[in-house]
Amino acid sequence: MDPIRFMLVFLISVVALVTTKANNTETDDVVWRERALQARQANQQAYEPNPHIILNHFNRHVHKAFEGYNSTRRGLSKHHSGPCEATNPIDQCWRCDPHWEKNRKKLADCVLGFGRHTTGGKAGKIYMVTDPSDNDLVNPKPGTLRHAVIQTEPLWIIFAHHMVIRLSQELIFTCNKTIDGRGAQIHITKGAGFMIQYVSNVIIHNIKIYDIKVGSGGLVRDSITHYGQRGQSDGDAVSVFGSSNIWLDHLSLSSCYDGLIDVVKGSTAVTISNCHFARHNDVLLFGASDSYSDDKIMQVTVAFNHFGKGLIQRMPRVRYGFVHIVNNDYTKWEMYAIGGSQGPTLLSQGNRFFAPDNRNAKEVTKREYTTESVWKNWVWKSEGDVLQNGAFFIQSGDPHHKFVHGPDYIPPKPGQFASTLSRHSGHLKCIPGLPCNNMSTPSRKRLMRDFKRLQHDPPAGISGAPQDNNIMLWNAVIFGTLLLSSPDDTPWDGGTFKLTLQFTEDYPNKPPTVRFVSRMFHPNIYADGSICLDILQNQWSPIYDVAAILTSIQSLLCDPNPNSPANSEAARMFSENKREYNRRVREIVEQSWTAD
Structure with missing residues (x-):
């Protein structure tokens, strides 16, 4: 390209660039002026000429929310393990919904x-x-x-x-x-x-x-x-x-x-x-x-x-x-x-x-x-x-x-x-399936990790989750169809067995209290549903999590220990009359189909 032509192209390009920039600036002014005008009108409409209405509305909700919060605190122990703590009306509106x-x-x-x-x-x-x-x-x-x-x-x-x-x-x-x-x-x-x-x-x-x-x-x-x-x-x-x-x-x-x-x-x-x-x-x-x-x-x-x-x-x-x-x-x-x-x-x-x-x-x-x-x-x-x-x-x-x-x-x-x-101010750690609660204690943080593991890598035949608003109280289910190491003709096949796990602030240093909600007939399960299992007693270790607890109970169903009975009748029948034991277990399985 000859020098004269190059200079001409350069000048045209500069003029075009300047013109474009000026047009953009002019357009920006028009766009933003229109936005400012619309916003000013919206702001005037949003203004409350009687602010006392807002003050009363706010304070009324705070008093009402605090009464509700106090009612959930009555009777709780020093180490609170009860419902989700939402201490103001904004949080109470949504945070405790799992x-x-x-x-x-x-x-x-x-x-x-x-x-x-x-x-x-x-x-x-x-x-x-x-x-x-x-x-x-x-x-x-x-x-x-x-x-x-x-x-x-x-x-x-x-x-x-x-x-x-x-x-x-x-x-x-x-x-x-x-x-x-x-x-x-x-x-x-x-x-x-x-x-x-x-x-x-x-x-x-x-x-x-x-x-x-x-x-x-x-x-x-x-x-x-x-x-x-x-x-x-x-x-x-x-x-x-x-x-x-x-x-x-x-x-x-x-x-x-x-x-x-x-x-x-x-x-x-x-x-x-x-x-x-x-x-x-x-x-x-x-x-x-x-x-x-x-x-x-x-x-x-x-x-x-x-x-x-x-x-x-x-x-x-x-x-x-x-x-x-x-x-x-x-x-x-x-x-x-x-x-x-x-x-x-x-x-x-x-x-x-x-x-x-x-x-x-x-x-x-x-x-x-x-x-x-x-x-x-x-x-x-x-x-x-x-x-x-x-x-x-x-x-x-x-x-x-x-x-x-x-x-x-x-x-x-x-x-x-x-x-x-203002106790729960700032960013919250919210986990799907749980109330959006600040888990400030080691036990609650550990239980959150346990729940994540169960969500992402659940053992076969097991499910578990906290109750609606309480990380310290869990519901769990063991499915008899998928019992670990069970033969094809296990009497527990087809059953759906419900449990609860109650944790304290000492977890994982101490085990939870675990009980079957479903009616059970088993050598190592008491009449009230509590379980005679060594890892829930003298063999407990902090390395056990919720998945390990439920897996151990799952194994116990098909592999009982009649020498340490919680139900002497079931232990005797398991050892002396397996056919009758299996019949009684099948009755329990059939009852589990219709239980609430």
């Missing part, structure tokens, strides 16, 4: 507070994320998280297996999405965070987000019909920007470049619940600019969260708006817990504030860039809070101000219950 995986969308019925109308992707299909990569930002690969969140239809997004996802740039959501991390360990880390911008109706549930970095920006697809140039992202874990009806629940958040959660630009109808925050400076920012007065419609509920180790400030820090901070557990902030400017309304109810040892940081509250003559008129109220280790909360506003008047007023659950209500 079939949560088959009814995932029930979660959308559980939100309380200002975000209570959030349904996420409930109206849509299930989308399974199968690929943790994030390599193509303009044309995301199907099966990736980025491909899921840009779809126009409502989606309930779940994960095929454990994943560590490093987002190359911020993850931009469309409306009506749920990210549901239950059933897998989902880590969002070492890359960019979540951007919920100018949308509505989003749920993010049960994932870990930490070590989030600043995204450099670039071309990023934000819907199936549009992509555009994005600037540098802030490095927040989750940014809620000009959006409404947002619910963030059971997230574990720590160590991000900027904030953990930002709620800004006129966002409203937001609930942040059951989250665990740790190792961070600027934790929660609600309203980012003193000049943006549209944040006056901001309404946020912060409930049942645990503010843990290594936090410095902003839990939250608020501009304008109304924030209900209720039944949270605060542990040793370094500067202050709750701050604000521009006259926000803050109602702190039923929280526990445990101050740091630093005598200069005992105050819960901090009014920023404002004189007392101004902030004394802001409505900041503390009701039912527990203040420990020298913590103190400076209230302001009319001392006679009441958020709710008259006989309809429902007080909060007091702060001494905040630790209980």
Whole structure:
């Protein structure tokens, strides 16, 4: 190509590139302006002009849930081995259902507070994320998280297996999405965070987000019909920007470049619940600019969260708006817990504030860039809070101000219950087929492993699983057709024999109590169904798991020990009259067909 022609082609290419970029920018402005306008209208509709309705609704549910929780605790021993512990109304709505995986969308019925109308992707299909990569930002690969969140239809997004996802740039959501991390360990880390911008109706549930970095920006697809140039992202874990009806629940958040959660630009109808925050400076920012007065419609509920180790400030820090901070557990902030400017309304109810040892940081509250003559008129109220280790909360506003008047007023659950209500905050380890319970003791963790093994590699002729809401009490079945090492003419053939296994917190150091529920006739089975088996007594070892226990009992049926009888009649008959013994066993088998 001659030099003149080359230069001409080069100039045409440059002009085309510049024109294309200008057109993209212009298109981006139009698209985002339209989204901002639609979001502003949605935010206005989501705003609750009578917030006392939300306060009463929330507190009523907490009182009701706590009564139910206490009823399950009565009569239990010091080492609790009873039903699933769901200690607040949001968790009680879904967590103790062992079939949560088959009814995932029930979660959308559980939100309380200002975000209570959030349904996420409930109206849509299930989308399974199968690929943790994030390599193509303009044309995301199907099966990736980025491909899921840009779809126009409502989606309930779940994960095929454990994943560590490093987002190359911020993850931009469309409306009506749920990210549901239950059933897998989902880590969002070492890359960019979540951007919920100018949308509505989003749920993010049960994932870990930490070590989030600043995204450099670039071309990023934000819907199936549009992509555009994005600037540098802030490095927040989750940014809620000009959006409404947002619910963030059971997230574990720590160590991000900027904030953990930002709620800004006129966002409203937001609930942040059951989250665990740790190792961070600027934790929660609600309203980012003193000049943006549209944040006056901001309404946020912060409930049942645990503010843990290594936090410095902003839990939250608020501009304008109304924030209900209720039944949270605060542990040793370094500067202050709750701050604000521009006259926000803050109602702190039923929280526990445990101050740091630093005598200069005992105050819960901090009014920023404002004189007392101004902030004394802001409505900041503390009701039912527990203040420990020298913590103190400076209230302001009319001392006679009441958020709710008259006989309809429902007080909060007091702060001494905040630790209980937030006990299971953060990411949960949910296993299909079991209640989504935090298995915090060694025995419960071991039983979870036992259950996984039975699910993935069950011995022939055996099944077993915990009862609906109790990991410490199992139901099991041994099928006579598949007895180990049994001859073809075994009298147990065709039977279905039910057992229960009751574990204690001493398991696996001590064996469970095992009994047949089905009627049995066997030399080594007592009349009450309990079993005379050496591994359940003096030969027990912690190496035995549930599968080994059931396999040993399975073998015992066809290979009894008449010299150590639990049923002397069966032992004598087995030794002296095998034909009659077999007839009696066949009667038991036939009864098992019709037993409940």
